[in-house]
Amino acid sequence: MNDLTTRAREWLGQDPDPATRAELKSLLDSGDHDGLADRFGAKLEFGTAGLRGELGAGPNRMNRVTVMRAAAGLAAVLGPGRHVVVGYDARHNSDVFARDTAAVLTGAGLTVSLMGGLFPTPVLAFAVRHLKADAGVMVTASHNPPRDNGYKVYWSDGAQIIPPVDSEISAAIDAAGRVDELPLGERWTTLSARDILTPYLEAVTALPLGAARDLRVAYTPLHGVGGTTLGQAFMLAGFTSPMSVGAQSRPDPDFPTVAFPNPEEPGAMDLALELASASAVSADLVIANDPDADRCAVGARQADGVFRMLTGDEVGGLLAEHVLRSTSAPDRLVATTIVSSSLLGRIAEAHGVRHRETLTGFKWIMKAGSGLVFGYEEALGYSVGSDEGLPVHDKDGIGAALTVAAIAAEAKQRGLSLIDLLDDQAVRYGLHATSQLSFRVDDLAQITDAMARLRAKPPARLGGRTVESIDDLAAGSPDLPPTDGLRYRLSGGGRVVVRPSGTEPKLKCYLELVLPVTEIAETRSAAADQIEALKADLREVLAL
Structure with missing residues (x-):
């Protein structure tokens, strides 16, 4: 029995979901090595965007085991007695993942307020501060395709987590045991619309309108x-x-x-x-x-x-x-x-x-x-x-x-x-013409290779403008933590930033040109032409 098969059988033994158990059993029975490798050869990484990925069996998919392990990691970092608000959207299994989260957290001795219905993500973010909670979880994949789901984690300030909290939770997830051995709670507070939607609406309608x-x-x-x-x-x-x-x-x-x-x-x-x-x-x-x-x-x-x-x-x-x-x-x-x-x-x-x-x-x-x-x-x-x-x-x-x-x-x-x-x-202020060029890939290695090519052989000109300076954002700066990206400053007022997407298999290019305005229609037309020239050069340079 190879390593993939061993891990798949161990996963199967703890999976509480009949649908993903059937999926996994079918792969094992048919000896589908590629299918197993796709699910068990890697895992969804918990980062500053939480978790996000395709639904299915195994650690490289969003499923009940993955979610329960994430909840166990969050519980370990927070500790007993802390309060967590949990919300969910209408995606496949969002409600199931939310209840599993509530069960794991309460089983670990935390207090949970579960939003009793489908609410937008900003309502969850608002609820964390409004209820003076220690953290929040929103089960959503935002604007990803239908096959995906995700898991966003918020801290007590009502904002999404940043380092080092994400790393601490990730390490705690890795240390979590089998989910069928986790203590599960059954008692949590269910929030009604009056509890949380009403104060949210009062807050946003009090904005300067x-x-x-x-x-x-x-x-x-x-x-x-x-x-x-x-x-x-x-x-x-x-x-x-x-x-x-x-x-x-x-x-x-x-x-x-x-x-x-x-x-x-x-x-x-x-x-x-x-x-x-x-x-x-x-x-x-x-x-x-x-x-x-x-x-x-x-x-x-x-x-x-x-x-x-x-x-x-x-x-x-x-x-x-x-x-x-x-x-x-x-x-x-x-x-x-x-x-x-x-x-x-x-x-x-x-x-x-x-x-x-x-x-x-x-x-x-x-x-x-x-x-x-x-x-x-x-x-x-x-x-x-x-x-x-x-x-x-x-x-x-x-x-x-x-x-x-x-x-x-x-x-x-x-x-x-x-x-x-x-x-x-x-x-x-001048016409600040912006646009975006994205490359969706099937293999994330294509993005890694493209970024390596750019660093090894940086372009001297883009869109007919000289590249006056290049900032490798991976080096960080006094104002910015390190991130994988490159920023090109162009002559005549403009810049291009190239970076991998944090939530989708895409390489993204962000373009800006600043033009003084004489006649607005003519300036907009000129800016559009210059942006297209910039995109053409980027397509050639990136070769994706």
Whole structure:
């Protein structure tokens, strides 16, 4: 009996799930070595994004054994008597994984508050601080494909964990014994909507939203869990309830109308844009949440009546300026990541507030410093605050949607659109044109090889611009911990950051060019051409 077979039989003996036991038994009975190697030749690594991966049997999959071991590791780090809030979305097995987590934690002597229904991730993040818990767990794979699930861990500050806590939990997971020998509890508190959703809604509707409310919004939760919460938030804030895409309005873990349930992916917004453009609807704005509603996508109607999806950087710039105009605390801070637009720095300078860049991920944005009133990342993630601070210490697609609607309603009252506001920012700060180029791979070694090639033979020119300097982010700096990435600063005002995705099998390139504005339409056209030239060179250099 080889090592793979031995490990598979040991796993089979402790697996409480009939479905994954049957999957594993079939592989063993058929002698499927490749199938076993795929599941047992590696394991899902617990890191600062927690766990995320394909559902199935074995340590390299998301399943009940993997989740129970993760809960045992978390329990070992926290210790008995600590309080953990557990939430879950509508993905396959999310509710099962959440109950397994509650059982393991309570069996280890911890107190658990289990959210009694499908709630967005930002509600869980809010609940950790609201209930003064020591940690939180959200079972979700966010915008990953239907076959995936995941496990996010939050600390007592309501933000996702960062080193060294992630390493401590990972080591404790590795030390956990068989899950069929873990003591399991049966008593935990079940949180109702009144317990946690009501205070969350009160907090986000207390954000600076102005007084204008005349706005028609087309909305999609992309088969996720955000629809009910967003609708309640809009009505409580005094907006008309958004018109929702019927085919995508109910939670569905198979995401039948989209290839990927990510509003950034081609085609994902087609039904929402179709609804918004219908003459009977005549929407001013299109809003989408990803399936766990921590991200927010925005589309605005142009002068020709056609909707354009805004980039995360464009929405971030509008939200930042709104927050800074609506707050007055003396020591305010705004933060974004190294792959997001440099526009936020220009806005902060104009408003006389502090600005900070962090590593990619909201867990780092939340550690930017005291006085944080706004944080965002270009991947459609925003946390909007007031002089009282941030109600959610993670990205919050509901609070962001409310605030964007408030900005759009105020602009409409003045006869303007979000496009007009973006043009005004471009005139004042320069046009910060950003885009992204991603390469999805089947073998992660392709990404490793591509990064090695870039380090061994760095490009001298990109998009017709000279590469003036290169920062290898793996070396770290006084301001940034080490991370696998390369940043190229280009002549004439621009930069490219290349890094592996932390949640998907992708190599990502983040592009920015800054152009002074003479005539806005001509400048936007020139920027688009220059961005395409930059992408063409990157495709050639990366050869993926």
